[in-house]
Amino acid sequence: MTTEEIRNKLTDRGLKVTPQRMAILEAIYNLKNHPTAENIIDYIKKMYPNIATGTVYKVLGVLVENRLIKKVTTEKDAMRYDGVMESHHHIYCQETELIKDYFDEELDELLQKYFEKKSLPGFKIEDIILQIKGTFQKQY
């Protein structure tokens, strides 16, 4: 993801391009494993030590509203963020904080067809995300 591409994501949504917004998007794309706000703040402060905590939360909210990033829910108190906007699911390791992306078009089609048939009465489905919970096998 180049600087220009990041800039375009902002302008495409009619958002002002600020160094803070650029830095936050860049952080999300570079930090793997679905960073928390705190992860993002730590990362950005290396290059840009004056960024305000409140600004990061504000910007994250704006980016979510504008569908440039997504929230990832967990059983921990801190929200996590995801810069991958293509449809995908999440593999949660119960022993660590690791959340791996899981892409599977075949599964997505299967689910889409399944819920076309068995549509939920009175509910318009916008998105289906699998939370796949378990543990990674330790390798000796």
Added chain:
Amino acid sequence: MTTEEIRNKLTDRGLKVTPQRMAILEAIYNLKNHPTAENIIDYIKKMYPNIATGTVYKVLGVLVENRLIKKVTTEKDAMRYDGVMESHHHIYCQETELIKDYFDEELDELLQKYFEKKSLPGFKIEDIILQIKGTFQKQY
């Protein structure tokens, strides 16, 4: 769910039976829509005004550890709890806080078979929960 049944759930796990634990389980079973800790506290305080907030959080943690209840993740800051331990999925209304249970054995079998075939290398799946996001149609 009778008082005796609730009591047995605790003793079956080797947990001491306390009025607080009984009240918290009863609250979760009676409150619908996946209550927050605050919902549970408000409910219990009607009958039992001296219960301490910290006790409720402590007990909720114990009940989760002992698999008598589950956490339900959301994009909001407050954790929500679920007393329904049978396998099921969640329908999230994007416009309200409503989280509806969705039971579907056919779907569960479909998923189980799917992931038997396409097993995730190095990962032991313990549970798969669908987060079905969308909106309930308003009826006029």
Added chain:
DNA sequence: ACTTATATGAGAATAATTCTTATTTAAGAA
């Protein structure tokens, strides 16, 4: 360059949860 609506920084405030410690109590043993 000028203007202005919007974004940011700083720090206070709030909300959700956890921690600490003295006291109480459930449940098994005597």
Added chain:
DNA sequence: TTCTTAAATAAGAATTATTCTCATATAAGT
């Protein structure tokens, strides 16, 4: 039925995650 004691609770302080307020700074259009 007491007695014992490890575990649970109440109360309130502390911590963590997030939001809010408001004065200043700045992006972007004119």
